[in-house]
Amino acid sequence: MEVLIVVIFVLGYLAITLEHSLKVDKLVPALLMMALAWAAVAFGLGDFTQWFDSAHHTLVPNFADLPDHVEGQGGTYSDSKAGWLEHTLLHHFGKTCEILIFLVGAMTIVEIVDHFDGFSTIKNYVRTNKKKTLLWIMSILAFILSAIIDNLTATIVLITILRKLIPDNKDRIWFAGIIIIAANAGGAWSPIGDVTTTMLWMGEKVTTVKLIEYLILPSLVCMVIPTLLATFMKPFKGHFESPPAQGNENSKGPLMLYLGLSLIVFVPIFKTVTHLPPYVGMMLSLSIVALVAELITARQFSMTSLEDKIDHVDDDGHNSPTFKALAKIEMPSILFFLGILMTVAALESLGMIFNFGNTVNASMDTNIFVMLLGAGSAVIDNVPLVAASMGMFNMQEVNEAGELLYATDSSVWHFIAYAAGTGGSMLIIGSAAGVVAMGMEKISFFWYLKNMAWLALLGYLAGAGVFLIF
Numbered sequence: 001m002e003v004l005i006v007v008i009f010v011l012g013y014l015a016i017t018l019e020h021s022l023k024v025d026k027l028v029p030a031l032l033m034m035a036l037a038w039a040a041v042a043f044g045l046g047d048f049t050q051w052f053d054s055a056h057h058t059l060v061p062n063f064a065d066l067p068d069h070v071e072g073q074g075g076t077y078s079d080s081k082a083g084w085l086e087h088t089l090l091h092h093f094g095k096t097c098e099i100l101i102f103l104v105g106a107m108t109i110v111e112i113v114d115h116f117d118g119f120s121t122i123k124n125y126v127r128t129n130k131k132k133t134l135l136w137i138m139s140i141l142a143f144i145l146s147a148i149i150d151n152l153t154a155t156i157v158l159i160t161i162l163r164k165l166i167p168d169n170k171d172r173i174w175f176a177g178i179i180i181i182a183a184n185a186g187g188a189w190s191p192i193g194d195v196t197t198t199m200l201w202m203g204e205k206v207t208t209v210k211l212i213e214y215l216i217l218p219s220l221v222c223m224v225i226p227t228l229l230a231t232f233m234k235p236f237k238g239h240f241e242s243p244p245a246q247g248n249e250n251s252k253g254p255l256m257l258y259l260g261l262s263l264i265v266f267v268p269i270f271k272t273v274t275h276l277p278p279y280v281g282m283m284l285s286l287s288i289v290a291l292v293a294e295l296i297t298a299r300q301f302s303m304t305s306l307e308d309k310i311d312h313v314d315d316d317g318h319n320s321p322t323f324k325a326l327a328k329i330e331m332p333s334i335l336f337f338l339g340i341l342m343t344v345a346a347l348e349s350l351g352m353i354f355n356f357g358n359t360v361n362a363s364m365d366t367n368i369f370v371m372l373l374g375a376g377s378a379v380i381d382n383v384p385l386v387a388a389s390m391g392m393f394n395m396q397e398v399n400e401a402g403e404l405l406y407a408t409d410s411s412v413w414h415f416i417a418y419a420a421g422t423g424g425s426m427l428i429i430g431s432a433a434g435v436v437a438m439g440m441e442k443i444s445f446f447w448y449l450k451n452m453a454w455l456a457l458l459g460y461l462a463g464a465g466v467f468l469i470f
Contacts, residue, residue: 001041001042001043001044001047002048002350002352004040004044005037005040005041005346005347005350006347006352008033008036008037008040008343009037009343010027011033012030012032012033012036012316012343013028013029013033013380013384014099015028016029016030016381017379017380024363025332026331026332027152027333027335027336027339029339030335030336030338030339030340030343030441031335031338031339032339033047033339033343034339034340034342034343034346036336036349037163037342037343037346038342038346039090040346041085041346041349041350042085043069044427045081045082045085046068046081046221046349048063048064048081048445049064050063050064050065050350050351051063051081051084051088051349051350051351052088052348052349052350052351052353052354052391053088054088054091054092054345054348054349054391055091056129057354057391059351059354059437060078060084061083063081063084066080066081066084067079067080067081068081068082069078069081069082070082070083078288085155085349088345088349089345091343092341092348092349092370093342095202096204096337096338096341096342096345097277098277098279098454099198099199099202099204099279099337099341100334100338101279101282101283102198102202102278102279102282103195103198103333103334104329104334105282105283105285105286106149106150106264106282106327107153107329107330108286108290108322108325108329109260109263109264109285109286109289110149110153110260110325111326111328111329112256112260112289112290112293112308112321112322112325113256113257113260113261113289114325115256115293115321115324115325116250116252116253116255116256116257116293116296116321117249117250117253117272118250118253118254118255118256118257118260118437119127119160119161119253119257120161120249120250120253121159121253121254121257122141122145122157122158122161122257123161123164123165125137125141126161126220128250129171129239129240129241129242130238130239130240131235131236131237131238131239131240132231132236132237134165134166134175134240134457135178135227135230135231135236135381136227136231136467138158138162138175138178138179138181138182139178139182139223139227140182141154141158142154142155142179142182142183142186142223143183143185143186143220143223144186144195145157145183145184145186145217146182146183146184146185146186146187146194146433147187147189147192147193147230148190148192148193148261148264148265149261149264150187150193150194150195151183151184151186151193151194151421151431151432151434152173152183152433152436153188154183154186154187154433155179155180155183155436155437156436156440158179158183159172159179159437159440159441161354162175162176162179163373164242164243164392165240165242166240166242167243169441169442171235171240172441173441173443174230174233174235174451176437176440176441176443177437177443177448177451177452178226178230178452178455179433179437180425180428180431180433180434180437180452180456181220181222181223181226181227181425181452181455181456181459182226182227183420183433183434184422184424184425184431184434185219185222185223185425185459185463186219186223186419186422187421187433188215188218188219188222188417188421188422189212189215189216189218189219189417189418190211190212190373191206191208191211191268191278192264192267192268193421194382194417194420195337195383195432195459196382196383196385196386196420196421197211197417197421198278198381198414198415199341199386199387199390199415200386200390200417201268201278202277202278202279204388204406204408205408205409205410206409206413206417207272207408208268208271208272208410209272210409210414211414211417214411214414214467215414215417215467217283217466217467217470218418218463218464218466218467219418219421219422219458219463221312221462221463221466222418222422222459222460222462222463223459224459225455225458225459225463226455226456226458226459226460228419229375229455229458230455245247246405252296254291255292256292256293256296259288259289259292260289263285263286263289263293264282264285265290266281267281267282267285268281269281270285271283272366277331279375290321290322293321293322294320294321294322297319297320297321317458333432337383340381340383340384340387341383341384341387343384344384344387344388344391345387347388348388353388353391353392353452354391354392356392357389357391357392357393360392366393366412367415367468370412370415370416370419371419372466373385373389373416373419373420373423374418374419374420374422374423374464375423375426377419377420377423377424377430377431378423378424378425378426378427378429378430379427379429382420382421382424382430382431383445384421385420386416386420389416389420393410393412393413414467415464415467415468418463418464418467419460419464422456422459422460422463423457423460425452425459425460426453426456426457427445427448427449427453428443428445428448428449428452428462429445434448435447435458
């Protein structure tokens with residue numbers, strides 16, 4: 001049955017990677033393989049000889065001797081295999097939903113800011129017509145913004161701004177390539193900058209302060225090296241002419257931009273102070289942003305004429321920015337993450353990932369493996385790679401009382417965050433930022449491979465070198 005589950009995962013992931021060829025959205029195979037994998041676990045439960053206890057990061061002792069079911073009331077989940085299955089499934093679903101609710105909150109805040117055209121405020125900081133200067137501005141903005149609103153959203157925002165500055169797509173795609181590299185580098189050192197760092201942070205593998213301390217310099221080097229090399233390339237020399245501005249800016253845009261960004265940054269602070277899960281802080285931030293947005297909209301709506309009122313109300317009669325923001329968030333991405341994370345959880349529950357990790361530790365240096373994992377994230381989505389690594393490495397320490405503890409902030413977790421976050425830049429399909437840029441600017445796979453992959457590789461290796469040295 002273990003072989004069947006692995007085959008389900010391989011075929012499902014192959015369908016995900018061939019999404020564009022098959023014309024089937026990646027969430028479909030992700031959800032399908034999740035359901036089939038756990039169904040296979042349930043059908044083969046009686047034959048399994050080992051089970052992985054994710055809460056304590058160890059194999060369940062004498063699992064093969066447990067009965068499949070326990071009749072009657074009383075007892076605990078640990079008295080039967082079925083009890084372990086139900087307990088483990090609920091554990092992984094709870095941890096996965098913490099991440100998904102967190103992402104929904106962050107996405108909604110970003111959409112509310114965009115509803116007020118808040119990101120256009122950033123365009124006002126671009127006051128140059130030199131391509132080289134614009135290159136550095138975009139790279140630095142991508143590095144900073146991705147640490148706050150995640151690398152995917154930062155890429156969308158900056159390419160949208162770029163379209164208002166450079167009308168020619170042939171010139172624009174060069175800047176878009178650097179934005180991808182810089183955004184992925186910026187997302188690696190922030191707990192809210194990339195899905196994988198968020199997973200490690202919410203899984204209590206890393207803390208905010210240590211993540212920034214360990215990765216800010218390597219990530220900065222990973223961004224600076226490619227940008228510096230790009231300044232010597234022909235596409236970034238000379239000047240550009242921006243088209244005239246069109247339309248009026250929303251007067252509340254700057255307010256909503258600064259409020260939204262500040263409250264997203266507030267989330268790690270809230271977690272540090274209260275020790276509550278991060279999604280609680282994100283829901284608090286979302287409620288504040290939504291409240292301000294509703295008050296602004298209600299005031300603007302009440303001051304318009306009757307004709308304007310009719311024009312601004314949609315077919316369902318909703319004028320709420322929160323409602324519109326929730327309607328625009330990427331639910332396919334949320335369901336995709338659900339499918340991927342829960343499928344990996346099925347593999348982890350059978351102890352396969354843990355055993356593979358022990359084999360890796362015995363056969364090669366951990367740092368080399370993490371470097372390969374980063375390179376692998378350029379081909380395979382970094383979410384399942386990091387999800388697997390979280391159940392693979394058993395970094396433990398002993399406290400003063402002699403109790404065995406699971407070590408938070410082990411250097412391996414930080415290196416995994418860096419490698420998985422920045423390694424995907426080496427191929428345009430290797431990161432969410434790359435895929436969205438590919439769609440927005442019609443960047444071909446081979447164009448990126450020829451012109452940008454070597455820059456991303458040098459940045460990745462330079463940043464990794466800095467991490468290992470310091």
